[in-house]
Amino acid sequence: MRERIVLMQRFIKQFGKKSIVAVLADREFMGEAWVKWLKGDGIHFDI
Numbered sequence: 001m002r003e004r005i006v007l008m009q010r011f012i013k014q015f016g017k018k019s020i021v022a023v024l025a026d027r028e029f030m031g032e033a034w035v036k037w038l039k040g041d042g043i044h045f046d047i
Contacts, residue, residue, distance in 0.1 A: 005018070008041075023043060027047060
């Protein structure tokens, strides 16, 4: 999970949060902490 957050933070730093429409993931990619981080950062996601 930590790697996903670091990767997203790098992406956001480079391209900005407005360039993210949504994160698309399957159920194996999801987790409670990851979902909480996405919601807390205002990033939409679809499973």
